[in-house]
Amino acid sequence: MYYPFLRGKQEELLALKELLVSRKLSEKVTPVVELVKLSSTLVGTLNEFIEAGRDIYLVMNPIVGEFEDNMSEVLSGNEDDDVARRIQRLNVNQERFTNLFDSEFVKVALYYCNDLIGYLNDPRFEQKNEIAILLKDTDDNENFAQSQFSDNTRIKLCFTPEIEDVMNFEGKAVLWRNRFNKRNRNSDYPDDEFFSKDHVIYSKYGCVGFSDYSIVGDEYLENGFSPYAIAIHIIYEENEKKHFRIRHFVSDTNKSPKNPALKYKEAAAKLVKWCEPNLKLKTLGYSKLKNNYETENYPGLGSVKRFSIMHHLETTGEVLKYN
Template structure:
């Protein structure tokens, strides 16, 4: 099983929706979403997973974004009409979210934290939960608490080697995307190693593996216009059965002007590379190529969306083979 860990940003959620609607999301891929806002896109994503009867986990103690604030927002009485309508939508989404949490296709996950021990224990009285550890120190802390009464479905751990210590189904979870300071810093001529966790989890008899896809662990709420556009394409090395990644970067990177040209420059390099990798075909890749061939720029967010879609479909194809 593969458990891609995504923050609930718009494009990440739309990537999941696009794969589900087109029947391109393998049943062996179960996303884990750490929601950053109580958006209609987030609610629609949950609804779609329920309709398609496909599993998804939602982190209940999000460490980033404004999700908790959104859940606790109510009308005070001094709002103008625009602000009042915004809050009404949040309340509608909150009610739907509460209903969806009881659905069998919506799993509950928690980031391990001392502060949330009581909440985790209480939640597990009625629900099996997934518990996520970011580092080894948290695991040692968890073992010292003696939480044998917590109803755990699986544990996400940062390294292998815990199979003899933790009596649970284990998922290896780590950041595999080497994020560069700037898009122009990606080495596009390098055929870069991405991950072989698809082999490691089997070798250690784990339930599955997890990573942050092509987004990376770091979280940044602010949006900005980059000097360069980089397209990140993960692919399977047939000889080693491990995943590698290529970065395709624009050339006119001296200012933020003309992102459409930058997209075109990066896509030309991607298409040249694909001439020698004609066996690689996914919905996300097809969407990028379609925009390029029709001389349209989809926007930076959509480039990210289609790259995530490509990655998830590539992994799904391997797991289903």
């Protein structure tokens, strides 16, 4: 089973939603979403998963973003009109989220932290009997393995980045690693490099699944910026070893952040030229990238990221059918 770890920003959520609605999200793919913002996109995505009868894990003690602040914000009566309207929208989403959260298909994920017992006893989670614990480093692994929580029957999954420690969580371990080698500048990416073989090896080590941060990486940024270069990231399966490699298609006119539409055209031209003869699975995400190039439409950086994530999730799910 593949458990992609995504932040609940708009493009990540839309990637999940579009794949689900298009029936391109494999049954072997169950996303884990760290809640970074309360939005209508989040509510809409959850609703689609529930209607489809598909599981989704939500990180209920996020360590980045503003979700917890969003959920506690209420009107005091002293706000100006703009602030009042923003809070009113939040209040609507609070109610919708709370109602959806009760669904059997919405599962809880929690970072291992000092207040874990408080979260496990939280009345909101009383009916949640399939909880995933996120262990970010070796200290977390050791402390959790020796704690009172390790035998808790409600805990079904333990996400760990240390393959040497998976034996501590027999029958529950999910190998969770950042596989995206992020560069400081988009122009620094090579044409091609190794991405991951976790989908091949996870079961050999006794894991029940594996997880990564897709083509985004584990770094969290609140807002994007105008880059000097545009890079499109596409994974593919290496024929002989069955490992994933990743290709980076980078624009050429990279001396200033001006004219992103031209930069996209340059990067997408390289993408289509390589992918058409070499990419075995022409995914929905790839098709959208190709269509925007052929129609000379620049979809925006957010959409480029969304389509690349969609390609990654669909490709991984498809490959798992034959492993």
